[in-house]
Amino acid sequence: MPRPFTPKIITANDLLEGDVIYFTATGSWSRDLAEAELITDEAEAQLRLLEAERDALSVVGIYLTDAKAGPNGPEPVHFREDFRRTGPSNYAHGKQEANLEATANV
């Protein structure tokens, strides 16, 4: 039996800001993992990657990575992606900083 396909998301870094971004179902890029498209089919994943790569002039280092469905959209499988969607653990910088600001403004 072929190994079951692990669902994927497409991610990269923004050319100007350098921060982490995710490819959405509508073909745009979001800074929020929850808005990423969770791709459950292997052939589809390759196709979507090709589509994402059309943005290679404004987006850097595009790749597919494992993810799983969560209550609020895709969630990381590997801890590396967990850090990418959060920020470093020694300072509240990176995405967690933006999140903190967002909660502070509520």
Added chain:
Amino acid sequence: MYKYNDFDAAFLAERNAQFRAQVERRIDGSLTEDEFKPLRLMNGLYLQLHAYMLRVAIPYGTLNSAQMRQLALLAEKWDKGYGHFTTRQNIQYNWPKLRDVPDMLDALAEVGLHAIQTSGNTVRNVTSDHFAAAAREELEDPRPYAELIRQWSTDHPEFQFLGRKFKIAVTGAEQDRAVTRAHDIGLRMVSKDGENGFEVIVGGGLGRTPMIGKVLREFLPKEDLLPYLDAVLSVYNLLGRRDNKYKARIKITVQENGIDKIRDLVEERFVERRAEFNGADRELLEEIKTHFTPPALRGGNTQTYLAAYDSDPVFRAWADTNLAEHRKEDHAIVTISIKAHGATPGDATAEQMRIMADLAQEFAYDELRISHQQNVILPHVHKSDLPAIHARLKEVGLATANIGLISDIIACPGMDYCALATARSIPVAQDIATRFEELKLEHDIGHLQIKISGCINACGHHHVGHIGILGLDRAGVENYQITLGGDATETAAIGTRTGPGFAYDEIVPAVERLIEAYLELRTGEDETFIETYRRVGMDPFKAALYPEARKKVA
């Protein structure tokens, strides 16, 4: 210290203008990432996990106060208010934006700093002894030689596309504070028949195949330095492998061809190159040396120092750990710890950088050094100024008395920043430091070097730590391997693995068990961890690390 002449300044301005244009062309889409990446790397600009990272060279670790203030300005204006000092005497900014980088480079150029050749397969920032020109047993200031190497290797057409990166370290003392044996080329000054020259060590390196360098030439007259280096690089350039990145460093070239063959080829080439240099390098060296005339050290009594030492236990503890002997009796070398317990090793805020710059200007003949151990040094301080310096450092959290102790940890950025990482290293360092501070054991434990890397590239020098910690990814979980017995000095050695690794939440307790074992095993307070390890070997430490395994066998 070295001052740029018109040529240097013009060169830097041109390089920065070129890079500015390249950034523009990348942004407007006329350059692809594949085209742009080698260009940005040549200018020290990486892309990491969360952002770009700009790596700025601090040649041979020497800065003046104006340069330190400029580093603070960059941190504040274009980063998040801090910078990270690294094991290669560089400073890294973790959050620059692409559009800002050309401005950052221009700001650096104003004070003669740059990011050239801090990446790529070139001769990297030449590192040196952070106590250069101040240490008591030094033969000669190594920095003019380091500067000579920098000028020769910067933009050198033959050596811009080497098989792999190339790292050179120089020390002017027989005591090795520059880890010369773990560099592609290490130059250690030695004295023979009253003449100073270099012991040339080649093929050291850490990374996935750690090796201690081998002696290529026992004594190289100083004036032959450049032709000889030129010969080594040129032999490596021809012989070094380009088919496999992991076999491309000169350490592998030496291993595969044998040191004797390399030596013969180098000596042959050296004769040719020396004729080509025709003495121009010696003139340049003489010119460079004029920029390194030692400061006129002041006199005066040391009463205030002695009084503070007797009356203030906090000052005394700091003086005992953070001062080193200066060549002049009434002076001291001050190491400022940027490793407060629980803080990120090597990080300094803009405010801290400014205070250190002020102190250098007021008390230390305007000189600062960055050590490969990720601390900052005031190399020349009259002892009577020490209490005032200590008081000022205290105000900004820079008076930690832990140099050479268990919390004076080298840690690479690891998974918190680095795109190549397999695990985190910073929080491991933070937790170890915090734990031993709680236990109040640090001073009792004495001299101990812990070095942590977040992947096998070994940027955190874990192979040469007394205790080395390597973070790996084991089936999607962080796992930490321990090595013991590494040594970064003139008696350099690669540590030995203890056995299976430890999970993230097990690594600090594991280190604690090692330390408990050491405290039990040592013959007395005078026997350091590394000495005990050398005397008793691995077994007792293994038993302490893996009590379960022992039970199973029993």
